[in-house]
Amino acid sequence: MTRIILWDLDNTLLDPRPPERLAIRKCFKDLDLGECTDEMLDAYPAINNKWWTMCEKGEKTKDEILVGRFQEFLSVFGRPVDKAPEFLADYMDSLGDNIFPIPGALDTLRFLKGKVKQYILTNGVWASQRKKLCNSGVIDIADGVFVSEDVGFEKPEKEIYDKVLDIIGCTDRSEILMVGDSLTTDIQGANNAGIPCCWFNPMHKEKPSDLRIDYEIDEISKVLSIINLQQENMN
Secondary structure, X not given: OOXXXXXXXXXXXXXXXXXXXXXXXXXXXXXXXXXXXXXXXXXXXXXXXXXXXXHHOOOOOHHHHHHHHHHHHHHHXXXXXXXXXXXXXXXXXXXXXXXXXOOXXXXXXXXXXXXXXXXXXXXXXXXXXXXXXXXXXXXXXXXXXXXXXXXXXXXXXXXXXXXXXXXXXXXXXXXXXXXXXXXXXXHHHHHHHOOOEEEEOOOOOOOOOOOOOOEEEOOHHHHHHHHHHHHHHHO
């Protein structure tokens, strides 16, 4: 039975896409880079995902991808690449200014508070995640927050789970539930660590055959049904 939930943050509890667009527009204005068009904003997610995938595969370090994605982004649209470090700093500072929760996510966390232990486990950068956590109120609901750069390992590495479970004093991995949207980090990580997992799949993507997925939901509030079902099975 689940007694501890490890929540992913971006694309699971909070929607990062609207804040990304607003932050990028602000960066263009702050750094006097000219007009920021919808075409540019639409192109950024693919560039960003490409660089984060390289990080997940160990092909680039986090420091390399953080600035590298903006070097490519600025280059593609003919803006000065040497502005990338300034762009990154402004972007990270602005990213948590606007909060867009995934529907039902915060209500679900509030409902579960005191019923199960809830921890945030994110590969995001602490500089931007701190503001998101504070402005969304998640930091006041969760029992703790673990950011990969502080832990010293990244999802999907088994070591990040080992260290987190050691810190929170959990010895029975069957009592943990990792909830996240990413197959390559959240679900693969849970598989690597030998803990149950729940795939948040609102777009109804095809379920892969090479991963163990214990639960699948298309709405965050359906986590409550999983907890209730487990309780019924225990009775």
